[in-house]
Amino acid sequence: MRLLGSGGSSTTLPLRMLVILTLTILFCGSVDSCLYNPIFLYPPEIIGEYGRYAFLNCSSESLDYNDIFLTVKGQTIDKEPYKNYVGHLIKLDDWNIDAKCSVHINDTHKCYTDVDITVYKSPGVDLFVKRKDATGERMQWELQCDIFNVAPVQNLTVRWYKNDHLIRTNSFPGTTKAAVNESSLLRVNISREENAALFRCEAQLNMRSRSLPAAVSQTINISANEVPTARDVTTAHGSFNLTSEAETTPPPEFVEANTVSHRLNMPKPENFTGINCSATEDDESATLNYTLCVGDTTKAHPPEATCDTLKKALRITPPEMVVRYGDSVVLNCSVDDPELILVSWETDYGSHEEINPSTSTLTIKKVESWILKPICFAVSTNGFQCTWEPVITVYKTPDSVSVTAVDPGPMIEGKEYQLRCNIQSVAPVNKLRVKWYRGDECLHTDPKNSSLLKPQNETSFWTFPLERGDNGSTFRCEAELQLGPELSPRTSSAPYTVLVHYKPSFKRCPDRHTVVENTFRISQLQCETDGYPPPSVKWYHPSQKPTDLNKMLTRTDSGLYRASVSNSIGNYSIFVDITVEYPPSFNCKTRYEAKMNGELKTPCEPEGSPPPTITWLKNGAEVFSTRHLTKEHSGNYTLKATNKHGTAQHTFYLEILYPPEFNQGNTSEEIIPGQNMTLDCSAEGNPEPETHWNFTSAENLHMATVGRHKIMTITRATSTNAGHYICVASNKLGRVTRSVLLIEMGKTSDGPLSGSVLWIIICSIFLTLLLVFLVVLFFYKKRKRGKYNVVKNQEPSQIPMINITAAANP
Ligand SMILES: *[C@@H]1O[C@H](CO)[C@@H](O)[C@H](O)[C@H]1NC(C)=O
Numbered sequence: 001m002r003l004l005g006s007g008g009s010s011t012t013l014p015l016r017m018l019v020i021l022t023l024t025i026l027f028c029g030s031v032d033s034c035l036y037n038p039i040f041l042y043p044p045e046i047i048g049e050y051g052r053y054a055f056l057n058c059s060s061e062s063l064d065y066n067d068i069f070l071t072v073k074g075q076t077i078d079k080e081p082y083k084n085y086v087g088h089l090i091k092l093d094d095w096n097i098d099a100k101c102s103v104h105i106n107d108t109h110k111c112y113t114d115v116d117i118t119v120y121k122s123p124g125v126d127l128f129v130k131r132k133d134a135t136g137e138r139m140q141w142e143l144q145c146d147i148f149n150v151a152p153v154q155n156l157t158v159r160w161y162k163n164d165h166l167i168r169t170n171s172f173p174g175t176t177k178a179a180v181n182e183s184s185l186l187r188v189n190i191s192r193e194e195n196a197a198l199f200r201c202e203a204q205l206n207m208r209s210r211s212l213p214a215a216v217s218q219t220i221n222i223s224a225n226e227v228p229t230a231r232d233v234t235t236a237h238g239s240f241n242l243t244s245e246a247e248t249t250p251p252p253e254f255v256e257a258n259t260v261s262h263r264l265n266m267p268k269p270e271n272f273t274g275i276n277c278s279a280t281e282d283d284e285s286a287t288l289n290y291t292l293c294v295g296d297t298t299k300a301h302p303p304e305a306t307c308d309t310l311k312k313a314l315r316i317t318p319p320e321m322v323v324r325y326g327d328s329v330v331l332n333c334s335v336d337d338p339e340l341i342l343v344s345w346e347t348d349y350g351s352h353e354e355i356n357p358s359t360s361t362l363t364i365k366k367v368e369s370w371i372l373k374p375i376c377f378a379v380s381t382n383g384f385q386c387t388w389e390p391v392i393t394v395y396k397t398p399d400s401v402s403v404t405a406v407d408p409g410p411m412i413e414g415k416e417y418q419l420r421c422n423i424q425s426v427a428p429v430n431k432l433r434v435k436w437y438r439g440d441e442c443l444h445t446d447p448k449n450s451s452l453l454k455p456q457n458e459t460s461f462w463t464f465p466l467e468r469g470d471n472g473s474t475f476r477c478e479a480e481l482q483l484g485p486e487l488s489p490r491t492s493s494a495p496y497t498v499l500v501h502y503k504p505s506f507k508r509c510p511d512r513h514t515v516v517e518n519t520f521r522i523s524q525l526q527c528e529t530d531g532y533p534p535p536s537v538k539w540y541h542p543s544q545k546p547t548d549l550n551k552m553l554t555r556t557d558s559g560l561y562r563a564s565v566s567n568s569i570g571n572y573s574i575f576v577d578i579t580v581e582y583p584p585s586f587n588c589k590t591r592y593e594a595k596m597n598g599e600l601k602t603p604c605e606p607e608g609s610p611p612p613t614i615t616w617l618k619n620g621a622e623v624f625s626t627r628h629l630t631k632e633h634s635g636n637y638t639l640k641a642t643n644k645h646g647t648a649q650h651t652f653y654l655e656i657l658y659p660p661e662f663n664q665g666n667t668s669e670e671i672i673p674g675q676n677m678t679l680d681c682s683a684e685g686n687p688e689p690e691t692h693w694n695f696t697s698a699e700n701l702h703m704a705t706v707g708r709h710k711i712m713t714i715t716r717a718t719s720t721n722a723g724h725y726i727c728v729a730s731n732k733l734g735r736v737t738r739s740v741l742l743i744e745m746g747k748t749s750d751g752p753l754s755g756s757v758l759w760i761i762i763c764s765i766f767l768t769l770l771l772v773f774l775v776v777l778f779f780y781k782k783r784k785r786g787k788y789n790v791v792k793n794q795e796p797s798q799i800p801m802i803n804i805t806a807a808a809n810p
């Protein structure tokens with residue numbers, strides 16, 4: 001099953017899919033995973049002759065698929081890697097060829113389309129006489145047309161022609177696809193009035209999109225003269241060789257009074273009552289039994305025995321003629337025979353003039369009758385009167401020839417349409433051939449058949465399937481009167497332009513397009529559309545809003561554009577990825593900060609498309625990336641951004657921040673009682689650190705700030721000022737402390753020092769005891785269980801991590 005989605009607006013797509021899915025489940029009872037079939041087959045169907053090859057090309061309207069492959073006669077043909085289609089040459093060596101194209105968009109969306117393959121075989125034909133029977137004035141013939149080796153038989157049409165007029169059409173219902181043999185029978189009655197009849201049959205295969213040339217049989221000439229006619233008898237005199245006019249082999253034999261002969265002695269017409277004849281021709285014996293009658297003998301012309309000789313001397317010029325209605329006619333009848341008394345014309349039209357006894361001229365100034373049958377007669381000395389009739393055809397070219405459509409509605413691709421050719425007032429119709437043309441190519445000839453001689457209105461129909469390639473082609477019909485080898489006036493209709501309506505599509509449009517800012521409008525995109533009526537195109541910005549085609553694209557206009565074509569038959573969408581490129585530019589501050597030990601990183605990204613490459617410059621020299629920034633890295637930097645559309649520069653001051661640092665470590669000082677003491681608390685750092693002293697307050701302590709130094713003054717120091725003084729420095733990156741220990745004079749070396757010696761002795765004794773205990777324990781356990789190795793777990797070393805940020809200074 002194939003479902004076609006319009007591929008339209010993405011907003012309603014999920015809903016539509018749901019509806020389609022629900023319908024699919026309801027009607028089919030099974031879920032078809034193909035919601036929108038993107039398969040494109042070229043050609044859309046294959047019609048080819050048995051034994052030949054046909055190329056099939058399958059591609060996907062969308063290139064976004066996982067897999068595309070063909071299955072032909074059970075064999076799978078995969079896509080070649082660098083192609084966007086899968087093509088295969090199929091040998092048409094089977095009457096039933098299964099082929100399908102599959103596209104797997106993804107795991108759930110799998111589509112396939114069966115390829116319609118028709119294998120045909122052009123037939124051979126053979127025509128022969130199967131039987132013939134004679135009854136009274138008629139002779140019945142049975143003709144058989146054998147058509148062999150034809151496929152498919154349901155598309156076969158067999159046409160029978162009598163004297164180039166189509167008299168019968170046969171078709172063959174059936175479902176067989178393989179080649180078969182068929183035959184068609186035709187029974188015809190040939191009356192004796194007919195001079196001769198030419199029969200042929202044609203076998204033609206009619207495929208939807210084209211008609212193959214017809215196979216034409218040989219022509220069988222059935223002569224009505226094979227048997228004598230009553231007329232022969234009335235015009236015959238005395239001994240008359242009936243066989244002389246028969247063209248059969250062997251010649252028919254006539255039985256008269258039980259005597260078989262090829263000759264027949266005719267009695268005088270007055271006494272003639274009829275004659276029985278029989279003819280034996282070939283194995284397929286047909287008994288011809290005719291009763292020949294002269295009819296009303298009172299109307300019989302005077303003895304005509306001499307007409308034979310007169311006829312030989314007769315000259316009618318012209319013997320046959322074709323004249324346009326309204327034109328003039330001049331006919332000469334002359335008989336060159338010494339026995340002759342008079343030659344003249346017998347007619348209701350025009351005037352005749354006897355120039356001399358042996359010549360008469362008939363002049364009709366203006367032919368105003370459709371049936372002209374003047375009779376030339378000659379009278380001989382013995383009173384015989386003979387007559388002759390020239391054959392005159394009066395014709396008239398059509399007043400108008402026009403083509404109209406039978407169905408006025410719009411012509412839609414894939415349907416069949418019928419055009420009608422209206423021919424007004426043409427005569428004679430039996431000489432008319434209607435020819436259908438597309439452009440200059442003759443498509444079909446429609447012979448017309450009617451015995452009416454007066455002007456008639458005639459129509460001819462031409463049915464054809466509409467293909468989009470027919471759009472704009474012109475059809476016309478031509479009325480041709482086949483009056484003679486050099487006279488066949490033609491009247492053509494005005495061309496009828498066929499406008500085939502079909503679904504729009506894009507003929508050519510890029511998938512992606514890269515342009516430079518402010519130089520390009522959507523209208524400049526090379527996207528050609530196809531479809532009739534000419535489709536309207538709408539472009540949608542990536543934001544889904546309709547786009548102004550003449551707006552210059554700016555950097556904000558990059559994205560996936562949707563172009564939608566629509567006409568009254570349908571609509572179709574494609575996507576074009578448009579990238580708008582522009583030169584680099586900076587929108588950055590003039591000052592940035594970075595932490596010490598951090599990495600040199602671009603503090604602000606330049607804009608630009610394609611993304612620009614960045615180089616760092618310091619004092620005109622290129623700087624390569626630095627992993628550990630130090631105080632010395634502060635300074636003016638220039639960022640240079642370059643892409644193919646230009647270069648931009650930006651200079652800024654980079655400030656390296658670092659935590660506070662002291663110049664000295666922890667110190668201790670002795671208090672000299674009565675002396676003034678000053679303690680300085682200062683540190684370096686960026687930003688400049690805040691410092692203060694942490695101490696136990698006392699009356700003689702005084703604090704002063706000089707620059708970034710916090711100076712503590714102890715006026716006339718005493719032993720009470722002894723203790724720890726902590727200098728604290730901090731900025732946003734850290735906090736450090738340093739202590740100054742003030743010690744009383746004299747106690748300096750004793751107190752804490754002797755205390756620490758005592759501690760060292762106590763600790764040594766304890767450690768020795770512990771060691772002895774462990775050794776004893778070790779030997780005790782070894783003796784008991786064997787040897788152990790004790791491995792101490794290593795602790796992971798702590799690596800200080802410093803976060804690098806570029807803080808903006810307002
Ligand atoms: C097959 O069809 C694709 C898409 O329509 C086209 O690009 C390709 O040229 C075709 N290949 C052949 C061999 O016709």
Ligand SMILES: *[C@@H]1O[C@H](CO)[C@@H](O)[C@H](O)[C@H]1NC(C)=O
Nearest residue numbers: 017035036105106107108109
């Ligand atoms: C498969 O493709 C169809 C059509 O492009 C899409 O609607 C569907 O969401 C896809 N399914 C998965 C599982 O990707």
Ligand SMILES: *[C@@H]1O[C@H](CO)[C@@H](O)[C@H](O)[C@H]1NC(C)=O
Nearest residue numbers: 147148149178179180181182
């Ligand atoms: C059709 O006729 C031909 C020739 O007489 C013969 O060779 C062929 O086998 C026939 N085919 C069928 C299907 O009968």
Ligand SMILES: *[C@@H]1O[C@H](CO)[C@@H](O)[C@H](O)[C@H]1NC(C)=O
Nearest residue numbers: 135138139140187188189190
């Ligand atoms: C031929 O003539 C016979 C006898 O007159 C008649 O039965 C038959 O229908 C005619 N056939 C055709 C095709 O006219």
Ligand SMILES: *[C@@H]1O[C@H](CO)[C@@H](O)[C@H](O)[C@H]1NC(C)=O
Nearest residue numbers: 047118154155206207208209
């Ligand atoms: C053959 O004839 C059948 C029945 O008339 C028709 O449906 C089919 O389209 C024809 N096949 C082709 C290839 O024209």
Ligand SMILES: *[C@@H]1O[C@H](CO)[C@@H](O)[C@H](O)[C@H]1NC(C)=O
Nearest residue numbers: 239240241242244262263264
């Ligand atoms: C008829 O046939 C005979 C013998 O073949 C021939 O001599 C004669 O001239 C023929 N008559 C006519 C009128 O053809």
Ligand SMILES: *[C@@H]1O[C@H](CO)[C@@H](O)[C@H](O)[C@H]1NC(C)=O
Nearest residue numbers: 238266267268269270271272
């Ligand atoms: C024709 O018939 C008439 C009377 O029946 C007879 O007198 C005459 O002799 C016949 N003519 C011929 C040529 O047989």
Ligand SMILES: *[C@@H]1O[C@H](CO)[C@@H](O)[C@H](O)[C@H]1NC(C)=O
Nearest residue numbers: 276277278287288289290291
């Ligand atoms: C020919 O037809 C006639 C009249 O219909 C009949 O009397 C005669 O027997 C027929 N002859 C033959 C040979 O069939």
Ligand SMILES: *[C@@H]1O[C@H](CO)[C@@H](O)[C@H](O)[C@H]1NC(C)=O
Nearest residue numbers: 423424425454455456457458
């Ligand atoms: C032919 O058509 C014209 C115009 O429709 C009409 O006037 C005329 O009578 C028609 N002639 C015949 C013979 O039907």
Ligand SMILES: *[C@@H]1O[C@H](CO)[C@@H](O)[C@H](O)[C@H]1NC(C)=O
Nearest residue numbers: 619634635636637651652653
């Ligand atoms: C950095 O550039 C500014 C402005 O150009 C200038 O005033 C300043 O002196 C420069 N500083 C250094 C360290 O070069």
Ligand SMILES: *[C@@H]1O[C@H](CO)[C@@H](O)[C@H](O)[C@H]1NC(C)=O
Nearest residue numbers: 674675676677714715716717
């Ligand atoms: C200590 O400082 C005080 C107050 O500034 C001052 O008066 C005194 O003379 C100073 N003493 C010494 C020894 O400098």
Ligand SMILES: *[C@@H]1O[C@H](CO)[C@@H](O)[C@H](O)[C@H]1NC(C)=O
Nearest residue numbers: 692693694695696724726728
């Ligand atoms: C000063 O030091 C004492 C103890 O050493 C501590 O508890 C206190 O928090 C410190 N004060 C400041 C402001 O650093």
